[in-house]
Amino acid sequence: MSGSSSWSRALVLISPYTFSAVGIAISIGVSVLGAAWGIHITGSSLIGAAIKAPRITSKNLISVIFCEAVAIYGVIVAIILQTKLESVPESKKYAPESLRAGFAIFASGIIVGFANLVCGLCVGIIGSSCALSDAQNSSLFVKILVIEIFGSALGLFGVIVGIIMSSQATWPAKTA
Amino acid sequence: MYGFEALTFNIHGGYLEAIVRGHRSGLLTAADYNNLCQCETLDDIKMHLSATEYGPYLQNEPSPLHTTTIVEKCTLKLVDEYKHMLCQATEPLSTFLEYITYGHMIDNVVLIVTGTLHERDVQELLEKCHPLGMFDSIATLAVAQNMHELYRLVLVDTPLAPYFSECITSEDLDDMNIEIMRNTLYKAYLEDFYKFCQKPGGATAEIMSDLLAFEADRRAVNITINSIGTELTRDDRRKLYSNFGLLYPYGHEELAACEDIDQVRAVMEKYPPYQSIFAKLSYGESQMLDKAFYEEDVKRLCLAFEQQFHYGVFFAYMRLREQEIRNLMWISECVAQNQKSRVHDSVVFIF
Numbered sequence: 001m002s003g004s005s006s007w008s009r010a011l012v013l014i015s016p017y018t019f020s021a022v023g024i025a026i027s028i029g030v031s032v033l034g035a036a037w038g039i040h041i042t043g044s045s046l047i048g049a050a051i052k053a054p055r056i057t058s059k060n061l062i063s064v065i066f067c068e069a070v071a072i073y074g075v076i077v078a079i080i081l082q083t084k085l086e087s088v089p090e091s092k093k094y095a096p097e098s099l100r101a102g103f104a105i106f107a108s109g110i111i112v113g114f115a116n117l118v119c120g121l122c123v124g125i126i127g128s129s130c131a132l133s134d135a136q137n138s139s140l141f142v143k144i145l146v147i148e149i150f151g152s153a154l155g156l157f158g159v160i161v162g163i164i165m166s167s168q169a170t171w172p173a174k175t176a
Numbered sequence: 177m178y179g180f181e182a183l184t185f186n187i188h189g190g191y192l193e194a195i196v197r198g199h200r201s202g203l204l205t206a207a208d209y210n211n212l213c214q215c216e217t218l219d220d221i222k223m224h225l226s227a228t229e230y231g232p233y234l235q236n237e238p239s240p241l242h243t244t245t246i247v248e249k250c251t252l253k254l255v256d257e258y259k260h261m262l263c264q265a266t267e268p269l270s271t272f273l274e275y276i277t278y279g280h281m282i283d284n285v286v287l288i289v290t291g292t293l294h295e296r297d298v299q300e301l302l303e304k305c306h307p308l309g310m311f312d313s314i315a316t317l318a319v320a321q322n323m324h325e326l327y328r329l330v331l332v333d334t335p336l337a338p339y340f341s342e343c344i345t346s347e348d349l350d351d352m353n354i355e356i357m358r359n360t361l362y363k364a365y366l367e368d369f370y371k372f373c374q375k376p377g378g379a380t381a382e383i384m385s386d387l388l389a390f391e392a393d394r395r396a397v398n399i400t401i402n403s404i405g406t407e408l409t410r411d412d413r414r415k416l417y418s419n420f421g422l423l424y425p426y427g428h429e430e431l432a433a434c435e436d437i438d439q440v441r442a443v444m445e446k447y448p449p450y451q452s453i454f455a456k457l458s459y460g461e462s463q464m465l466d467k468a469f470y471e472e473d474v475k476r477l478c479l480a481f482e483q484q485f486h487y488g489v490f491f492a493y494m495r496l497r498e499q500e501i502r503n504l505m506w507i508s509e510c511v512a513q514n515q516k517s518r519v520h521d522s523v524v525f526i527f
Binding site: 037040041044045046047048049051052053121125128129131132135136 | 195
């Protein structure tokens with residue numbers, strides 16, 4: 001922490017615990033935002049379309065389940081991340097190893113949160129179109145489902161990278 | 177922003193959009209029309225229609241049927257669907273849905289005023305009004321003597337009030353003035369609707385602009401053709417054309433100067449979308465022009481359904497239903513008057 005610009009001093013003086021906590025919050029909060037957004041987009045179209053074509057309801061719940069999966073990814077990663085959060089002695093709080101661990105958890109949280117946000121949106125929009133198309137022509141359902149599966153893979157990518165990222169969050173050992 | 181409507185449209189409009197798409201799937205197909213065209217009597221038509229979504233509306237009608245009854249009940253179905261959607265809608269969709277009916281309001285106003293001029297009974301006229309264009313004080317229209325009174329007594333409380341600024345004169349109402357009034361009102365309505373659609377922006381603005389521009393151009397052509405040979409001056413004619421659309425402003429200049437149908441055709445063939453319409457007609461023939469315009473209109477309205485998350489589907493659905501009711505009326509009339517050979521003259525298939 002030499003005399004470089006004041007912003008870099010400010011960044012490294014923020015506690016790594018703060019970064020970790022914010023990372024965990026983002027991973028669950030933004031994932032759930034994405035899931036909720038996706039479910040409401042799909043749900044409103046599904047309900048309206050089911051009035052004329054009641055047969056679509058049971059099949060199209062799959063779209064809602066895909067959106068829900070996104071929230072579950074967020075919960076899982078948040079739980080994994082919070083187990084990575086350890087206390088370090090006061091003297092080691094700003095050691096480079098601690099900072100690295102803090103940043104790793106923060107980055108993992110952002111990765112998972114935003115990947116799930118856009119994944120939830122994507123699956124929600126496709127699910128809405130799927131419900132409307134299925135109501136008109138039932139042979140379209142399986143084909144559009146394939147698109148949804150590709151869309152939900154995006155969330156999975158985020159989870160994978162997030163878990164890899166968090167596995168390197170090793171805090172310095174307690175002994176001096 | 178164009179392209180991102182999908183993120184927020186469903187909050188207020190998702191349910192209704194899904195409902196309107198469900199209604200669209202109930203429109204009559206070419207197979208239904210073929211069956212109907214082969215009917216011998218109106219009771220056959222009723223039987224075929226009872227297998228479609230019109231069933232509940234027609235099943236209680238006693239024989240003998242009249243064509244007006246069939247049309248009335250089918251219109252009633254459209255009105256029920258519209259009212260159901262309107263009461264579920266929030267702003268700005270509710271205003272949008274109301275805008276769709278102002279055209280019918282204008283038609284009703286003109287119907288009552290014309291009928292009163294020809295000394296018909298008010299009740300009889302009220303029954304002929306289109307149900308989508310009714311408003312509370314419509315019966316008082318029969319009392320007015322000139323446009324000033326018309327405005328002051330009745331129309332100032334209706335949504336049509338802002339459209340009257342261009343056509344309030346103190347002259348008495350006669351047939352010519354009433355037609356000019358109708359077209360001036362409709363011009364103001366189309367321009368207002370066009371401006372209203374630009375506000376939501378995005379897909380709604382783009383799709384509705386296209387549909388309304390076609391409507392404006394079609395009306396310009398119809399006004400031109402109908403006023404050939406009447407005492408309407410060129411300037412008056414020019415004033416009746418809307419201020420938007422493909423033909424604005426140069427096409428309008430040329431159309432205002434047209435004196436017969438071949439000149440109109442020459443003007444319209446300079447615009448590629450309309451060239452294809454006029455190419456279907458041979459020289460000197462104008463009866464099929466209406467049908468050609470309707471076909472093009474239906475094609476564009478069906479295309480509005482290809483995109484999701486915009487309000488154009490509501491407008492397109494209402495227009496397609498009205499076209500279907502026109503088709504049914506034509507088929508019923510042909511069957512009732514035993515002129516089945518002319519049935520295909522004016523039926524526009526939607527699917």
